[in-house]
Each structure stands twice: as C-alpha cells, then as structure tokens.
Amino acid sequence: MSELRFSLADVAGVRLAVSPVNETVMSMWALADPVRYPVHLPWVDRARVILRRPEVAVRVRPLTELTWRGCPLPDFLTPAARPNVELAEQLDQIAATPPAVVVRDLLSTIHRRPLSAFGLALLADPRGLLPRLVDAVRVWHDEAIAPDWPRLRALLDADVAYRAAQLAETGAGRFFEQLHPSLRWLGDRVVSDDPFERDFDLRGRGLALNPTVFTDRRVLWNLLEDSLPAGAYPVRAVGTLWEVTTPPPGDPLARVIGPGRATLLHLLAAATTTTDLARLSGMSAGNVSQHLAALHAAGLVSRSRQGRHVRYRNTDAAGVLLRASGAADPVG
Structure with a gap:
C-alpha cells in the first residue's frame, strides 16, 4: 500500500496530460504478455510483424530488454508528462538524465527481477549507452506506435477532458476515488492499494496524472524527490480502442x-x-x-x-x- 500526502498547493497542482513516451514504452508489456492484454491483440499482431524485421529488432533491443514480462520500469524511462508535451521533448528529457539517476533507478528495479544484459551494461556505462536506449524508444514509436497514434491520442485526449471536468466539478477527494478503484482519499492523502509500499510527501510540487492505454490493473507511480511526481492510470473505454465502426453491409x-x-x-x-x-x-x-x-x-x-x-x-x-x-x- 502506498500513501501520497498532499498540501493545498499539491491539490491545486494536480494536472492531466498525455504522455507519448508512456504509450511507447508500456506497449512492450502487451507485446511480451498478450494474454494479459487481450483487448490489444489487433495491435499486438501488427507489432510482432514489425519486431521481426531485423533492422527494427536490433535497434529496439535495448528497450525490449528493459521491458521484459514482469520487469519494473526504471523511473527515468517514464518521465511525468506536461500538457501538450511532444515525444521529442520527452526523449530529450530522458537523454539528459544524469548518470547517477540512471544508476539509482536501475538498481531500484532489481528487487523484482535481475537486470538484463543491456540493463547491466547501462548500469556500468550510463553516459555511453543511454543514447542507444533513447534511439530504441524513438524507433519503436515511429514503427509501431505512430501509425496508430491518432487513434490512441483521441482516446487519451477524451479521457483527459473527462477527468479535468470531473476534477473541476467534484473536487480532489471524489476525483481520486473515481480515477481508479484502488485509490482512496483520506482528507490530506491518497491511499493506493498496491504492492509498492511508498510513503511520499508531494511537498507542494503537485502531481502529473497521465492516462495510458497499456496499464490495466493499477495506478503506477513515479515518485522521486528530484522530479515532478506522476501517476499513470488506466484510460477509460479502452475496449473500444481498436473497434472500427462502419455502416451495415448494403446500407x-x-x-x-x-x-x-x-x-x-x-x-x-x-x-x-x-x-x-x-x-x-x-x-x-x-x-x-x-x-x-x-x-x-x-x-x-x-x-x-x-x-x-x-x-x-x-x-x-x-x-x-x-x-x-x-x-x-x-x-x-
């Protein structure tokens, strides 16, 4: 169970935005474990064909190795998104991650699963190998996400608009409890029913909330003292994502x-x-x-x-x- 403690400034600083990097990185989970993400099978089938292309596979391998089934993500790889942020801006932010932060975030994941070969190499040489990881995210987005980005973006934007109206109409307490069944508002804090056991004071920095298509069971927190706190939550109506509505035959x-x-x-x-x-x-x-x-x-x-x-x-x-x-x- 995690707790996020809010001041009045934090409540006022809750913001919602779409994160292109989140969708790109987390899409690897659906590719690695399609049984858990049956709604995305139309995309998974196309993505697997893309990943079988040798020129794509070799450049995307750093990302693939950091997003194996069951692998927790290093926090620097999913930075908080601000409104209207573009992929290039987020990639620049990842590329500028200090080596010490890369090492810290990688080490924070090993209690769940050992690092892959690339993860170990990145741990030993973060300055030299971080550009390869950034390139992997860029290539995967261009090849597997960009063709469907208008459809993904429409669903995510609709969720942001809905949640923003909800926050304005109901206030923070009701908003968080409607955001996901695992969240409860206890006056000055959000309690999250999750296995992460974090006790985190937002300290007036606010909270960025990013809907994501490829998170299915809980809110994923990115809570660090040296970056904007963030949470990625499952988007609404994801079951309609890959539907294509056409007139009845012979209409x-x-x-x-x-x-x-x-x-x-x-x-x-x-x-x-x-x-x-x-x-x-x-x-x-x-x-x-x-x-x-x-x-x-x-x-x-x-x-x-x-x-x-x-x-x-x-x-x-x-x-x-x-x-x-x-x-x-x-x-x-």
Whole structure:
C-alpha cells in the first residue's frame, strides 16, 4: 500500500496530460504478455510483424530488454508528462538524465527481477549507452506506435477532458476515488492499494496524472524527490480502442451520401466530439471534420460547445434519413 500526502498547493497542482513516451514504452508489456492484454491483440499482431524485421529488432533491443514480462520500469524511462508535451521533448528529457539517476533507478528495479544484459551494461556505462536506449524508444514509436497514434491520442485526449471536468466539478477527494478503484482519499492523502509500499510527501510540487492505454490493473507511480511526481492510470473505454465502426453491409444511406458520412450519422445518436468520432470510425480527424462540415451545412447534424470541446449530434432530419434507410436503432 502506498500513501501520497498532499498540501493545498499539491491539490491545486494536480494536472492531466498525455504522455507519448508512456504509450511507447508500456506497449512492450502487451507485446511480451498478450494474454494479459487481450483487448490489444489487433495491435499486438501488427507489432510482432514489425519486431521481426531485423533492422527494427536490433535497434529496439535495448528497450525490449528493459521491458521484459514482469520487469519494473526504471523511473527515468517514464518521465511525468506536461500538457501538450511532444515525444521529442520527452526523449530529450530522458537523454539528459544524469548518470547517477540512471544508476539509482536501475538498481531500484532489481528487487523484482535481475537486470538484463543491456540493463547491466547501462548500469556500468550510463553516459555511453543511454543514447542507444533513447534511439530504441524513438524507433519503436515511429514503427509501431505512430501509425496508430491518432487513434490512441483521441482516446487519451477524451479521457483527459473527462477527468479535468470531473476534477473541476467534484473536487480532489471524489476525483481520486473515481480515477481508479484502488485509490482512496483520506482528507490530506491518497491511499493506493498496491504492492509498492511508498510513503511520499508531494511537498507542494503537485502531481502529473497521465492516462495510458497499456496499464490495466493499477495506478503506477513515479515518485522521486528530484522530479515532478506522476501517476499513470488506466484510460477509460479502452475496449473500444481498436473497434472500427462502419455502416451495415448494403446500407442504402451509404450509397447515397457516401460511407464516411453514413458512418458518422450512425454514430451521432448521442453528442460526440470530433476526436471520439475519429477513434470510433477509424477515420482521420481531418476527414471527420470535413464530413461533419458537409453534414452540418446540409442540416443533418447540430453542434454545441461544452467548455473547450465541440460536440456534434444528429438532427431530426438525420433521424428521418436513418429510419428511411432501415437504421431504426442507430449506434450511440
């Protein structure tokens, strides 16, 4: 069990952001243990093909060896993410990790599992070998994560928006207890039901919270005295991540207005954002925006703003079209 102690400044300093590095590094867990991550099997099948390419395998090996099944991650490899951070910025942060911190973080993992060959080499020469590890993360992101990043990012951004609204509406106590079933708020601290046994005072530095697709069972803490405290928590609705929604086979409406626009009408029984529509449909955000503009101009969808987000929904006219084409129960 872990405890994180908050001051008023820490409560005010809770922030939510997406971490491209987290998704890249933690994706290796799903690759190493697909039985534990069945929802990601469509991605795992593609990623395994990528990793079998010799030119990829040799460059990614440093990352593979540090993320074996059951391996705890050294904290420097998953730095806290700030809002709108890009992968390159996080890689620069990892590359700038002082050698003493690399050694400390590696040693902190050996109580769970011995270091791999690369881990031992990195322990002996952190300054010389850290660039190889950074390159491995970059290559794996470019090869295995970037093709699906719009879909991943849409799900993560939607979660950040949802949690931010929740924090503003309910306050820190209720927010943390809704963030994950393993968390409890006890007035001035978060108690986490986990095996890590940490007692950590945030000391006014706040807490970065990063949703992640590839964490499934608990919140993972990155709590160090010399860096921004962070927690990676399981994203909501991960079961929808690899779904691609299309009109029913032979849908008459798709033949009239096109499959892309018909797909969106089938999804817009409830108010939905562009990012969520991109994730659910498998289309790019740009294509979704173009289709929505056409549908809005035709009077088939309405739009409303809620905070920073614009949500779209079918109009009555769209409902008439869906019913006329035989879609009496459009997907919501």
